[in-house]
Amino acid sequence: MPAHPASLENGQIVELTIDNVAHGGRFVGRHGAVDGERGRVVFVPDTMPGETVRAQIVEVKKSFAVAVALEVVDASADRVEHVWPEAAIDRSPAERAGGAEFGHIRLARQRELKQRVIEDALQRTGGITRDVTVKAAPGDVERGGLGWRTRVRLHVDDRGRQGPFAPRSHEVVPVTSLPLATEGIQLSAQLDQRLGGVTAVDYVEWSDGEVDVIAMEGAPERGRTDTIVETVGEREFQLDRSGFWQVHRKAPQVLTDALRRVIDVDRVDPAGWSLDLYGGVGLFAATMAETLGERTRVTSVEGDEVATDHASENLAEWLGATAETGRVDRWLRELAKRASSAERERLANGLIVLDPPRAGAGLDVIGQIADLEPAQIVYVACDPVALARDAKLLGERGWEIASLEAFDLFPHTHHVEAVAAFRRS
Numbered sequence: 001m002p003a004h005p006a007s008l009e010n011g012q013i014v015e016l017t018i019d020n021v022a023h024g025g026r027f028v029g030r031h032g033a034v035d036g037e038r039g040r041v042v043f044v045p046d047t048m049p050g051e052t053v054r055a056q057i058v059e060v061k062k063s064f065a066v067a068v069a070l071e072v073v074d075a076s077a078d079r080v081e082h083v084w085p086e087a088a089i090d091r092s093p094a095e096r097a098g099g100a101e102f103g104h105i106r107l108a109r110q111r112e113l114k115q116r117v118i119e120d121a122l123q124r125t126g127g128i129t130r131d132v133t134v135k136a137a138p139g140d141v142e143r144g145g146l147g148w149r150t151r152v153r154l155h156v157d158d159r160g161r162q163g164p165f166a167p168r169s170h171e172v173v174p175v176t177s178l179p180l181a182t183e184g185i186q187l188s189a190q191l192d193q194r195l196g197g198v199t200a201v202d203y204v205e206w207s208d209g210e211v212d213v214i215a216m217e218g219a220p221e222r223g224r225t226d227t228i229v230e231t232v233g234e235r236e237f238q239l240d241r242s243g244f245w246q247v248h249r250k251a252p253q254v255l256t257d258a259l260r261r262v263i264d265v266d267r268v269d270p271a272g273w274s275l276d277l278y279g280g281v282g283l284f285a286a287t288m289a290e291t292l293g294e295r296t297r298v299t300s301v302e303g304d305e306v307a308t309d310h311a312s313e314n315l316a317e318w319l320g321a322t323a324e325t326g327r328v329d330r331w332l333r334e335l336a337k338r339a340s341s342a343e344r345e346r347l348a349n350g351l352i353v354l355d356p357p358r359a360g361a362g363l364d365v366i367g368q369i370a371d372l373e374p375a376q377i378v379y380v381a382c383d384p385v386a387l388a389r390d391a392k393l394l395g396e397r398g399w400e401i402a403s404l405e406a407f408d409l410f411p412h413t414h415h416v417e418a419v420a421a422f423r424r425s
């Protein structure tokens, strides 16, 4: 037994009351709370606010601990049967499938919790007070938040069985169902089959309903493989079959609609120079050009040269649209060095859209964006804390959030997407 009631050690089993949701799909309990003292924070997945659980400590840090939930002692009214039996709390923690960490929570409550995560991140990291609503993607409420995932990677264990990793580990959890995956993937994935000589399998459903099954030996294939086509509304985008594309079947439509809504056509001059940073195959650059008109000058900047080649093709109908390969920080630095005063003026009349990976843009990139003094900035974010940090940095450079829309493009997981438009404060 630990010496002090508030001290914790690995392996210890504790009863915790969960009072909040944290970033990253974990929930917050407190241990050792006594009068006037709130106790030490313990992060526990597979629970939710309002519950009391029995949990085992698996990591102890100076200011917090991490535990795995063993049993729900007093359940929330919002707890439902897990949508994926292989991820449910009645399994031992090491045998729970990763990737559906909100699957035990009523769907509408999941969105409220994600809303709370964004609001908390904006407040704590960004010093920004803002009410946020997280909207469901079209069709998700009707489908119970299932059948949306167009891309699934399963790992293969040494017995040839397929499954995701368990949370916090590289142990494969063999599964017999994929409820979050599109119906096409569910039908194509032969989960009862043992696979030899394969370390992972990617299942990808394209917008025409075709499902690609890509078996991998060792590291996933990079570089150029086959070109495939995705459709968003009437528009087609070509991309490499192993390249980045938004995962939810409705995500490209939802995000481009949101971008179209916030582009300030009174402020942004189509003849200015707009940038689509972290542009992939030009999904947002196309929306920018559609919205701003055929005279638009827009450059999509992307680190992956295969994606850039596809972006060039995807943007070919606009004379002023180009795609360049480069790391955004370096590309902006070069731009700052070489831009003529006429180009600087055009940049100052243009729009900058950025859609960085989970880590966000960071001090250097945000500083360089602010130095360009664009007419408008729109930030598409897949990580609330990175968005909040970058929003704070933009705030220090005189920009404030004009609008923020959030979308549940990853039901039954903790992930959430946001589109924030910034204006000069």
Ligand SMILES: C[S@@+](CC[C@H](N)C(=O)[O-])C[C@H]1O[C@@H](n2cnc3c(N)ncnc32)[C@H](O)[C@@H]1O
Residues within 6 Å of the ligand: 244, 245, 246, 278, 279, 280, 281, 282, 283, 284, 301, 302, 303, 304, 307, 326, 327, 328, 329, 355, 356, 357
């Ligand atoms: C979240 S994806 C967005 C892609 C695109 N906006 C879309 O919606 O399809 C982020 C993209 O940024 C690229 N990327 C990541 N880090 C980068 C960097 N430092 N510089 C340039 N591109 C980067 C990735 O290759 C990926 O295509």
